[in-house]
Amino acid sequence: MSTLLNEKLELARNFVLHTHRNVFLTGKAGTGKTTFLRQLRQLTSKRLVVVAPTGVAAINAGGVTIHSLFQLPFGALPPGALRPETRKFTREKIRLFRTLDLLVIDEISMVRADVLDGIDAILRRFRHRSEPFGGVQLLLIGDMQQLPPVVREADWTLLKPYYETAYFFGSLALQKTPYVSIELEHIYRQADQRFIDILNSIREKRITASQLAELNQRYVATFSPPDHEGFITLTTHTRSAHQINSAKLLSLPTPSHILSATIEGEFPENAFPTDANLELKVGAQVMFVKNDLSREKQFYNGKIGQITDMDAEIVYVKCPTDPAPLAVSPLEWLNIRYSMDPETHEIREEPIGRFVQHPLKLAWAITIHKSQGLTFDKAIIDAASAFAHGQVYVALSRCKTLDGLVLREPIPSHSIKSELLLDEFHEQVQTQTPDEHELWQSRRMHQEQLLLDLFSFDRSDFLTTKCQKVIGEHKGALEDAFESGFNSFASLFSDKVRGVAVRFQRQLQSYFSEIQLPEENPLLQDRIQKASSYFKEVISQELIPLLENTPRKSRNQQVQALLRETIDELGLELFIKLRCFESSQGGFEALSYLKNRHQAELAYQPSSRVAKDHQENRSGPEIGKPQTLYDALVKWRHEMATTHDTVAPAVLSRKTLAELIAVKPSSPEELLKIKGFNKTKVRQVGEEILGLIRKYG
Structure with a gap:
């Protein structure tokens, strides 16, 4: 099992790191999806951001919410309703969009299809690319057998004419781009095979009558354990959880203490990990809402205990499995914003808000929705009134053992809700599981496409033609030297670059091999190095000097502005090509090429003052x-x-x-x-x- 586990994780890592394929990473509760994400951030050299559908999920994943990053409205987004050109983004955010390699979406089961299409529209608009999601690679993490997206009836009325389902896989953009599915199978949370089998049967909606009967043996009428045993109630509705906690707290004879959080900068209330004004008493049952990151690892998110003492700064919590109470001090949560480092041009996580509070909350009861991602030793499950797909599975799978689980009511078979569409999707996922051969082919195709992009001058050709068209339409407003100077550039570009590049791209195809990766093909690498040297010399020694020395003055300020902008866009394209060819003179390596391409785009300084201002997605003009x-x-x-x-x-x-x-x-x-x-x-x-x-x- 360990070998298989490592193979699955390694396969997922390699697809994310070394291909451009979109990846759906799924798996049962407790299989380590969140751990994979945490490790990935340390491994990849790709420029990535992490988003999640809710504030709490985003804070837990170390990312931001989808709606805050992409500035999406919260209502339904039928196709065409979102007009990306009207969205006002900062220069920093546009730069981030344009240089993004990998977008990670955590808790994808809760993301609506139209929201994913909204992301697609924003990325295509600001990356100026027509491919789905503007060519950004997606890593979608989640379990479709857990909590579904929230879809109000009024929203679905607007979306139904366009979407077969509100689940993420109904996204029109996602359906236009293939993705691989990798399912993690080894469960860390539970070790009891009998319990694992029951959970798997519930997850896959194939629970037998005998399994359901065995599960319902955990129903204990009038079960009311003392608080020191550490049971937590998981219930379907927020009101029920609040009533249980309020009644329990009120029944304690000890005085209340209000612990106030320190909140700095931007930290929205819906992302608070616990109450800003936390009312606690000695004797209260509490749950830790953060992992202990110290070397001691004394507590984890979801650990239950009872308050034995407290003062203004420290809360003492005795957990059933610990020999002595833990001294709990305030901890910090950060709300981050992705920005661009002006020195290194790398995407950095910039803290914009800070929430400091004791990592505790009242925990006689919480909702099943809030329990997603947590682990409990002992829990009372109140899920007989489950109203959403996945609620029963999420609630039961929070528990480590069957013996640590008690049912408030027997689980009726009808509360284990099944959806034919999800069953069909799960079958499809099984057919999309890749093997090592598909990984190798995906790596090869990714590297080949990057090479074709490297030696493509289509964008430069388009901008050259655009300039010539403006010149032809406004000859009377231009100096003669302008037309002759730019025509000299266009002629040189056509003879020494465009034509040569088209012929070389055809040659590249003959060097592509079914048995070698481009990075490992010595004959191809030799051709790449020689071609890179040639194009580098032509661009740096001839094209760029000629373009920069072309007169740009016009008797018509409007025409002059249009030409300045277009010529500087052309200058940007040539600058990016120059940097990429310089890096490829010593050989082609995919990740290095991506890094150099992005750094060139960020480092470019236009030659004209107006273009400096127009490049709002680059460093500020002087x-x-x-x-x-x-x-x-x-x-x-x-x-x-x-x-x-x-x-x-x-x-x-x-x-x-x-x-x-x-x-x-x-x-x-x-x-x-x-x-x-x-x-x-x-x-x-x-x-x-x-x-x-x-x-x-």
């Missing part, structure tokens, strides 16, 4: 003293964007900027006629804009 109206408006726009934590085009779009320069309005009434201005905007910033026009126009 705009000096304005010399023209254009410079003044660009500088003002940048300052406004920085002040209000938004992107420059959200303040003034490129078209609005160009129209202001062409029209030069002199009054609020004339300013209202400019596209992008309304009465509110004129009232807020009109005088500033008009003042700049008077000074520099």
Whole structure:
């Protein structure tokens, strides 16, 4: 079993680290999915972020919520309802989206299909790529036999015309991209095979009458254990859990103590791991809500105990299996935000909020929903009124042993809810389990695609053609030197780069081998090194100097702005190619190529001042003293964007900027006629804009 376990984990790691395949990592409760995620973050060199559907799940996974990262509304999102172009993201977040390699979604069973499609829309929009999820690799972690997504009837009315199911696998984007499924099988939480068999039968909805009868032998009428035994009640409804805890606390004769949390920065209330004002008494039954990260490992998330003493700083908790009470002091939870390190250009986890509180909560009872991910030695299960798929399984699987489990009511067979759609999905998962051969093929295809991308100049070709089209449409407004200079660039690009690259891509195909990875193919590596040296020389010695020296002045400011922006986009593409070819002169290695490509995109500094401002997803522009109206408006726009934590085009779009320069309005009434201005905007910033026009126009 150990060998099989290691093989499954290693297979999952290799698919995530060395391929671009999307991965659905599943497994029964207690099989180590969360541990896998924790280890993965230490192993991968890919740029990743972790998200989860709820605040508590996100804090536990060390990530952020889906809705906060992607700024999605909480209601239903029918296809086409989300308009990504209207979402206002900071420059930092756009940079994060554009350089992301891997998106990890934990507790995927609770994510709705339309939410996954909302993520797809945002990533495609800001990565400027049409592939599902903008080409980002997905790692989806969860067990579909556990808690389902919450779908209100009104939301499903809106979604039903588009989706067969609200579960994540109903996502229209996900259906367009293949993924592999890997199911972890070894259970760490339980060791009793008899109990494991019952749990597996419930999970797979094939429990026999004899198994159900054996389970229901754990029903004990009027069971009321003393608190020192450490039983916790798991119930289906929040109200029931609250009533049990309140009544138990009130019955204790000892005085109440209110422990107040320290909350700093941004930490939303729905993500609080315990009460901000925690009312406790000596004699109260409590549960730890955090793992002890110290060397002693004295407690874990879900451990039950009883308070024996307390003062202003320390709560003493006696757990049934410990020889003496544990001294519990306040611990810290962090709310993180993903950002870009300006020095290394790596994705970093930046703490934006801090919650400090004793890692305890009242625990005579909690809801089954809140128990997901926890482990208990002793539990009273009140699940006869289970109303959602997976509730009975989640509740029972929290327990380590059958002997430590007591039923408040017998479990009726109808409460073990089955869904035909999930049964079909589980069968499909079994057919998608990959083997080592598929892993090898996926690695090979991933490396081959990266090489084809490396030697593709399609984007540069598109931008070159775009510039030529603008030049052709506005010849009268351009200096003659501009047209001749850019035509020289276009001719050189066509002869020495585009044509050569197309021919080399055809040659690459002949070097691709069914029996060797590109990284391990010496003949292919030799060709890559020689081609990289050639393209590096042409780009660095000829193309970039020619592009930078091309005149960019026009008698029409609007045309000049459009050309500046397009030429600097072209400069960015060439800069990225140059950096990638430089790194490939010594040989091609997939992860190194990805890293260099992202670093180049982040490090690029456009040659023109306006382009610096337009590259809002890169490091902030350094705009000096304005010399023209254009410079003044660009500088003002940048300052406004920085002040209000938004992107420059959200303040003034490129078209609005160009129209202001062409029209030069002199009054609020004339300013209202400019596209992008309304009465509110004129009232807020009109005088500033008009003042700049008077000074520099």
